[in-house]
Amino acid sequence: MFKKFSKEDIHSRSKVKSSIQRTLKSKLVSQYPQLEEVIDELIPKKSQIELIKCEDKIQLYTVDGEVYFFQKFDELIPSLKFVHKFPQAYPTIQVDRGAIKFVLSGANIMCPGLTSVGGKLPDAPGFEKDSFVIINAENKENALAIGKLMMSTEEIKSINKGHGVEMIHHLGDPLWDFNLD
Amino acid sequence: MLQEVVYCGICSYPPEYCEFSGKLKRCKVWLSENDTELYAKLYGNEIDEEVANAANKLGSSSIGEAREEKLEKDLLRLQAKQENREQRELAKKLSSKVVIKREARTKRKFIVAISGLEVFEIDMKKLAKTFASKFATGCSVSKNAEKKDEIVIQGDVLEEVEKYIHSLLEEKGLKNVKLEIIDSQKKKKKPTDEANSNNNNNNNNK
Numbered sequence A: 001m002f003k004k005f006s007k008e009d010i011h012s013r014s015k016v017k018s019s020i021q022r023t024l025k026s027k028l029v030s031q032y033p034q035l036e037e038v039i040d041e042l043i044p045k046k047s048q049i050e051l052i053k054c055e056d057k058i059q060l061y062t063v064d065g066e067v068y069f070f071q072k073f074d075e076l077i078p079s080l081k082f083v084h085k086f087p088q089a090y091p092t093i094q095v096d097r098g099a100i101k102f103v104l105s106g107a108n109i110m111c112p113g114l115t116s117v118g119g120k121l122p123d124a125p126g127f128e129k130d131s132f133v134i135i136n137a138e139n140k141e142n143a144l145a146i147g148k149l150m151m152s153t154e155e156i157k158s159i160n161k162g163h164g165v166e167m168i169h170h171l172g173d174p175l176w177d178f179n180l181d
Numbered sequence B: 001m002l003q004e005v006v007y008c009g010i011c012s013y014p015p016e017y018c019e020f021s022g023k024l025k026r027c028k029v030w031l032s033e034n035d036t037e038l039y040a041k042l043y044g045n046e047i048d049e050e051v052a053n054a055a056n057k058l059g060s061s062s063i064g065e066a067r068e069e070k071l072e073k074d075l076l077r078l079q080a081k082q083e084n085r086e087q088r089e090l091a092k093k094l095s096s097k098v099v100i101k102r103e104a105r106t107k108r109k110f111i112v113a114i115s116g117l118e119v120f121e122i123d124m125k126k127l128a129k130t131f132a133s134k135f136a137t138g139c140s141v142s143k144n145a146e147k148k149d150e151i152v153i154q155g156d157v158l159e160e161v162e163k164y165i166h167s168l169l170e171e172k173g174l175k176n177v178k179l180e181i182i183d184s185q186k187k188k189k190k191p192t193d194e195a196n197s198n199n200n201n202n203n204n205n206k
């Protein structure tokens, strides 16, 4: 999603009004209920969220120049740096060690990288197709990517070939390096 | 409650992913100086010799020095890239060929056409002028059937042109470029000449 992203793709910047700011925070909490206990720590009341509208209808929400989450359609998607602060709140899957270098190069994730011994998928019923998931890696603590399921996690297990997760955002991509200031 | 993740000062990844950054050596130096605890966790307590050496070399490793090193590395990479490109271009030149063709206009009049020069960065118009004065004849650049530039010389100057092109390519260090001579209607020559001439076409019947 951010493979070719650059500052030239920015259309406009604006400060988010505090009422909207509250709406955004509660929307995040409704999407990821476990964020409730930390949301005011993650985004303190006095912080100023900025909305950055970009090419391709992508909207970034930043605090102090750093992207906290973004949005293309309705759903708010956290940035990796935001995830790292409180990773337990998000649906997570895991790739095996062999898949790491492909993930870091921005490739979609192949099913076998998730179903092998080093990979991890949730037990049934699992996550639905098209949902956003955080991607961890074998023997690593921190997430390395965020993807969108191209099939449900149960289908990934049963089909076990081809692309299972569309790459959205990964360590080292332009969004990761993005900083306004 | 919130977790504070350390990000590598060199590659920006969480240090556990430095091994995939392609900068591991420098990442390790950075981590050994900035977070010994995490360093020990990831790489063990022993700070390996290489890292120690590199750390010494960097001195106190100010940001400036690290940046300088990065700059140097980038420069080297750039240089390698350029060299690669130059090599590719040379290979392309060496694998292409120049065609010199003689055609009869009338029974006794010939033209010589040279094509395939465009890859060698030769100014065709200039060369045409040189030929015109050298051979005291008409010479022009025109497009051939393949829509490529071609130098056309009025007159029977095949051998001379061949020699000239040879030396021109040699000057450019491209001596091994193939020269293809097409002689559609070989001029009648004395048999002695024939034996010595190394033109590759149909040898005339004596």
Ligand SMILES: [Zn+2]
Residues within 6 Å of the ligand: B008, B009, B010, B011, B012, B013, B015, B017, B018, B021, B023, B027
């Ligand atoms: Zn690193």
